[in-house]
Amino acid sequence: MQKKNDYFEYAKTLSNQYSTFLSNEAVKHKVLNIFNGQIPLDQFNSDLKPREFLNAFLLHHYPNETTIKSTFVNKVLFKTSNHVSIFELNVGKSRLDLCKINANSTAFEIKTELDTPKRLKQQMENYFRVFEKVYLICSVNNIKNMLPFIPNECGIYTYHITKTGKYIFKKNRLAVKSSYISPAAQLSVLTKKDLNSFFGCPNLETKDSMIDSIINNKTNKDINKIFKQSLKIKYRYKWEFLVKNSSDILEIDYQWFFRNTLSPEIVYL
Template identity: 45%
Template structure:
């Protein structure tokens, strides 16, 4: 899509987001916010991190901010058995976020800052591996998705309220896939994980040969069940850490804490 016109707040929020780091001290962050936005310390308030989080979420609706709000509104309220995953590599793509409970789902975010250039190949990868696939895009773009987006693909739209928060609407529910690529699911896992999941010896074998054994020994339905169980087992700790601490975290830091699993009190 063409270059979007940006307000001064949007430009400032983009620059602040690019300069921001979860590990910055409060003192350093307060100085950064003051210098970048031309604000006095009294304008920033007691917490520069809280100010930066609010300012970025309200003025720079990029992938990180949309993802965090989608997690808050849609994924966090789900059952305790649900596990969500950030940035999982699938084929030649990397899915923005996915979840696994009784079934698996992938969510690809396309904000107004993004083009649909890679969407076709991304969806092809996700439909091979996940039982349901969704695109998340803005309220003004959801009905402008390219023709190659299949009817089986679900759609969420988002809109930003006047207070800077986001609301999400499910515009189309995804259709559950009946045929998945078992080999692609296996190759998403490491050789060690494949061997442990399917109780196979790993010594002297390549990842490809181990995956081939699984394809010969197990049905695609059995591999799909094992793949979902593997994802829940592999990422359960990360997701539960984020879920249990979400009330203490700033949204722009969600992915950092998901990966590090550090206590917010240590960082903040």
């Protein structure tokens, strides 16, 4: 049997090999191959199926972006209603990890212990131009490395993982409403079809010309309001599908099911 201090590398390998669409038999084969034919169930429920074991093992031993994102969704975003949350949205030159839309628009950027702050300053600039509130989600062990790269207005969630693999999230600092919001940056997040549907803008030759037209005909306040409404409408079905089926979906697969909205019964064959 492998030692616990080796588990990180095994979990990393399994994460790289895993795909939601793998059959249960294929998942079993990969797990058994990693552990030389014997699944180490000493730390988990012995009744776990190979896919369930893989989920639990990755959550416990490989806290990468996928596992942090899914546990934050599970422990924070699922706990409140009347909002639509979105996985991975292109914002400026960055890809936002998560956002939540209700009366306000809130962005969440994840930095794990495996991450550096290399892109964080640019990411913050992009997010503060589009969202009313911005939060950094960061490991307690890595927060000191990230603090110099975020503005004072940025809220902070920290997390740590207990010895039993439980994730604990704590809101350390409240976000301050952004004073840098740019209507052009908000509109650029949407497609030409969105600009036509939600803002009533004629389908002009370029997206930039449509954005200019909207800015010339609507106030910044109206653009912000419609921007939030458009994201809620556009992604409501995907989010509600995930919430409704969450008890049948493994945490590491949340984002995949959000994108594809296929029945877990069919996918987990």
